Structures are given as structure tokens and as C-alpha cells.
Amino acid sequence: MSVSLDQLKAPELLYKSLAAKLVLGMPFKDLATVDSIILRELPPVDDADARLALKRLIDISMGVITPLSEQLTKPLPNAMALVNLKELSTGAYKLLPEGTRLVVSVRGDEAYEELEILKDIDATMLLHNIPFDEENIGRVHAARRLFEYLSENSLDFPVIHHIQFPNGTHRDDLVINAGTNAGALLVDGLGDGILLEAPDQDFDFLRNTSFNLLQGCRMRNTKTEYVSCPSCGRTLFDLQEISAQIREKTSHLPGVSIAIMGCIVNGPGEMADADFGYVGGAPGKIDLYVGKTVVKRGIAMEHATDALIQLIKDHGRWVDPPAEE
Template structure:
């Protein structure tokens, strides 16, 4: 098709008037405009490529989930595929000009979208016979443990699969604070690459590589005649299990609060972010009436109590879910339990198919715990789990699976967050798994609980708090991001299901908050613009009034609830 000066002039006027989308519904016009836009991209982009060639400079071809052009959006929507096509468009121009010194970057604030985009890009490069390096990052990840967790899920997943050459952890913190988690992730990726030890080779036929589709693990069903309702021991959107000690049973109300249960006159009941089940490695003596009463109250609110077979046989607890391993199933040791006792089976993932076949013939299995020691050098946790899920899918076994990691006592807090995000997040982003159980002897109980819920939310499973998208500090930022973020979090952190973007400037703001419901963006020094999605609805609000204006905006859209009253 011939591109004339007149057509270019028309196109520029349409762009200036924001009317180009008018033609997108007409197939021929779409084709026509695509040719013109591509031509213009070459005209504008080519001089930059030539300069890079002249001075021997490298280039990053990066696309962001929230910054796709209208033309790409009209074809592919706000999708990983659109991100890939946008990047390939510029890569083809580079290749046409014989320039190959570039790296791809496919960033999103949603780790699931980010992982899918990179995988699609690599698959497309493989089909094209290309091999260009990848720069990995979860953009606008936020701050603190939330930001580290989202980065670990996205970057760690890809590093575990051997994808990625450089990485960036983007935190709403001083820039030097990004270095440490970056190094920890790099070490994790290097370790995975050097290990080169997994499990016996297997072919994956059921995992969905390029889109999130949750595996449908069958949640517990209530059986006729059972006194306790077991349907609540796991959560449909992802379960959190916690290990509890006998000492914690000595102060029941403190234990209930630690499990994030609500209390009415000292009696617990489950809430949105309450732990679903507990692991009790040692049962209290039968004569310890107080501890047994504390456990009964948890069971009465449908909280599962998991305990080892040996404990249940010697100090039986009514309605307990009993932990058994494959050897105990094979030997028939579980048959010493009363008929109908619910079982939780622990697996490593490196069992042979013949060993796993025992699962087919045992009734009363409620849940599987995939447990690989954290420091295990002979078995790769992620690949062992994938092998296990492949076996379950092939044999039509839909037991729910909880990912269980027991960390060493001396583990650093950041290592725990990043290790959990990379090792469990790499599975949950593919829909492989139904929950998590994290253990670390020297870490605070509440920290482990919060980390578990953060992991599920980062994998887009169970939303228990407000989601924040916030950019890192840079020279364009028009306000103190950390201070303002803290103020906004203090007043809005009780809104599960609501996503708020806190962006330092208008340059990146609207384009990098595609996953947010509401946006708080620096529009000018001392002035804030408020957005709903990517549409600005209020401009130039004085900073001292901006947080209250944001809250009012949330209220106007029916998304506000008052904070819970402290007991």
C-alpha cells in the first residue's frame, strides 16, 4: 500500500484530535492505519537505532502492561499478548536495520501478567529463531514485604525456569534498598541454574504455561453423620495453614488473635483473613482439659487441626485430621485409626508413580501436603511439585494440595519472603496448588501468617487487604512517596478487593497503573490528580486535601467500608 504525504497529514490530525479509534471497527481502515502507524514508527524510531549503532550503545525494548497503544489495545486488549506484539514490532525494526544489541523487558505490576508476558515472548522468539536477553522486573511493586513478595513471585518464577539475564526489584523505598532483595533473587536464580538436579524426567501435558487457570482441587465435602463441618478447613480462594505449639494453647485468647480470628466474649470465629487450619505436631495430654477445650473451640468454627499419626494413636483428639506419609499408607498403619478418620498425606514429589498409586485406593484423604526440605540439595521443589501435579491430573485425582516449607531456624526474614515467593509463587501463578503452610522456628507467628496471605494475594488468589501499586523514588517524583504511601495505607488498608495506585508523577502514572481501581498521581508540585482506572476525574487537588479526596472518591464509587472497631 502506498503511503502518501496527504494520508500522513490526515493521520496526524486524527491523532491530535484523538479520533483515530473511530476507524478501528472497519477492517480495511484498521489495516490502512496500521500500515501508516508502522511507517511512522520506523521514521521516528530509526534515527535512535542508528545513533545506538554509531556509538555502540545497547537498547532496552520494554513494554508495560498499562502503557499499550490504542492500536495494540484494539487488537489484543490489555493482555500479555498485546505486550509481546508491541515489543516485537520495535524489535523487527531493529533487526531490519541490522541492530541486535538490545534486551527485552515485559513489566507489569501484576506478577501473574508479568510471568505470562515473558513466557509468551520467549515462545515467540523460539518460533522465530531469535535469542535476545531478558530484563526481568515487576513494575511498581510497592514497598516493604508486599513489594518484595510480588517481585519474588514474578522474577523468581522465571529464574526457576531458566529465563532471565538481568533483574530489577522496583520498591517504593530509597533506591539503595532495592539492591539487597535483588541480590537475594539473583543468588536464588544462580543456585537453581547451578543445581541442575530435579526429579526423574517427566512430560508435562496439563500445565497451562501462558494463562492463569486455577487447578480445581476438590475442597472437603461434608459427610453424612459427621458432627463437625469440615468444609471450612480449607478456603476456596487459597488456604493458609499455620504450625501451633503446645505453649500457645496455654493462652487461648492470644492464640485466637494470632490466628486472626475474631472474638465474641472470648470465643473465636473466622473472618476474611483468619488462618484456615493448624498443624499441631504434639497433642496436649488427654487430661489437659484447658488445652483440649481451646482446640475444641477452633474445631467448632471449622478450623482443621492436623496432627501426626503417632500423636493421634497415643493421645487421640476428636475430629482431628491425621498426618500420614506414603510409607504409612502402604503399610496400612492408618487402618489403626477409627473408620472415617480424615487424612492429610505428606508427599515430597520425588516418589515413583508406583508409590503414588496408593493414593487411588485410600478413602478419607482430605488434603495433600507437598513437603520438600528448604535446604534440600537433591530435589528441586518447583519441579518436584510439577511432577506431582502431572501425576494427579493424569490419574484424575483432584485432592487439594498445600505447599509446605519448613525453613531453617536461622533464616533471614527477607530470605524467607523471597524464598516463599519464588518457590511457592512459581507454582501458584500456574494454578498449581490450593494454599501454603510456612514454618520457621525463630520467626514471629504473625509475620509468617501475614507472609502467607501476602503470597496468596500476590498470586491473585485470595484478597484479604487493599492492593497497592506504587512507583519507586526517582528524580521526577513530585512528593515524598514513602511518607504519602504510609498516610494512604494507614487510612485505606482495610479495603480488601480495592486496588490503589500511588504514583509520583504524571509521566508514568496513568500508564503504569493498569491494575488499579483508583489512582493518586502527582500532577504538579503540591498538586494531586485523582483517577478512576486510567481516567482522570479530578485535577490539581492541594496535597493537604488529597488523601481525603481519594477516600471520598472511593466512597462515591461504593467501594468504601468503615474500618473495623478495635476490640
């Protein structure tokens, strides 16, 4: 996630936005916490509060990435320096304190000779990024070319898909663009993460979009996975209403997948590999499944959601929703 200096003025809000759990105001990381942040500008060296907020993030192993010039002028201990290939070729990064980790921004459409320098450095990760207004070559093609180069040269740096959206980008366009560019590569196993920057977009929206994309690409489950049928003339209940009810009560179970299917004719066969199934068995009646095995039949509709929750509990997959501090 991209973080601004303003957000550091309210550290607890920032920690919450990053989905770090708070214990007595201190952040703790879990599965749904952002891994790294990028700060285009570091707080001044004498801004003790802002720098302490960053230190606390680094202490929980969150990566803090900042441009090389910032890390050279206002060094933040254990922050990572963001460099491009030109800064690598000039050797400017060698002025950094020894042991500073490097994050290298790469376009993917550079001449192979320019990429050669990657063989001589120990980068922590690469950010693949082509500015929107310079997309002479498709982002996906450039990325594939980069992955090919890395593979041919046995360079196994983690690669993060970094997309910077211009102000005014519609939310739907942002989601579709991220999905068709980064998502198309991630489902092919090309890439390790995503960094969406859009200064005029809500922070939570960007974080949720990023995690949704990772979950959709089967890379990181931060919430319950749902499978449901599209519904048809055979559907035995209001699929949207029941799905919303089930989601409301079970959306905090990362790693659990629940199928909600309208009928038993095709439902059980189309539940993919869901852990639990909620399937219309007869009008007003629900059958519950564990995997592909039916375990409860003919439950009255009004009790079926609670029965599903009990089933999840019986199989040791339930945790209580996190309490607000």
C-alpha cells in the same frame, strides 16, 4: 500455621495470632483468618482447657492437623490425621475412627509406583514437602512432577506447599525462599496454599509472610492492594511519604486496589487494573481516578488523601477499620 502446645495455654492470644476475630473471647473466622493449623503434639486427653481451645477452632471450620500417631493415641474429634505414603501403604491409618480426614505428606520425587496409593484414598489435602537437608532434587521440580502425576491421573487433591525452615534461617532468606519455591508455583496455578514452619520465627511474621505471598500470587486478598510507580525525575510528590500516609489509612480494605503514581505522563497508563488512582497532576496537585477515568482534578496535596478516602466511600468500597475489642 504451625501451632505449639504452649500457644494453647493462652487461647485468646492464639486466636488473635490466627487473625480470628474475637467476640466475647470466642473466635470467629473471616477472610484474613488462617485456614488450618498443624499441631505436632496433641494436648493430653485430660487437659480440658487446651482441648476446648482446639474444639473452638474446629467449630469455626478451622482445620486442625496432627500426626497419625497423635490422633491414634490422643484422638481429638474432627481433627485431621497427617500421614506419609509409608503409613498409607502399611494401612496404619485404617485404625483411625471412621470418617477421619487424611492429610498426606508427599515429596514429589517418589517413584510413581509409590504414588499409586493416592488413587485409593480420599485425602482432604496433600502437603508437598521436601526437608531442607534432603533437597537432592529442587523443590520446584519435585512439585511440578507431583502436579503432573496428579493431573495425568485426574486426582484433584488440594496441594499445600509446606516448607520447614531450619533454626537460624534469616528472615530475608525465608521470604525469598518461600517466594521462589512456593510463589513460583502458585503464580502458575499450581497449589492451593502455603504452610511455612520455622520454630524460631515470630508467629505474626510467618502469618503475614504467608498471606503476603498469597496476595502477591493473586490467590487471596487479605488487605488492600497497592500499585505504585518506581518514581523518577518527573515525580511530583514524595512518593514514599505519601504512600505511607495512604497505607496507614487504607490498609484494612481487602479486595480494594489503589494506585499511587508520581505523574500523569505515564501514571494513568501504568496503574494496571487498580480500582482507584492517586496521581500527581501538577506540583502540589493531585488527580484522582476511578479505574482509568479521572474523576477529580487539581486537589490540593494536603486534602488529597481525605478526598481519596471519600471517593472510596462514595463507591461503596469503604469499611471502617476493625475496632479493638
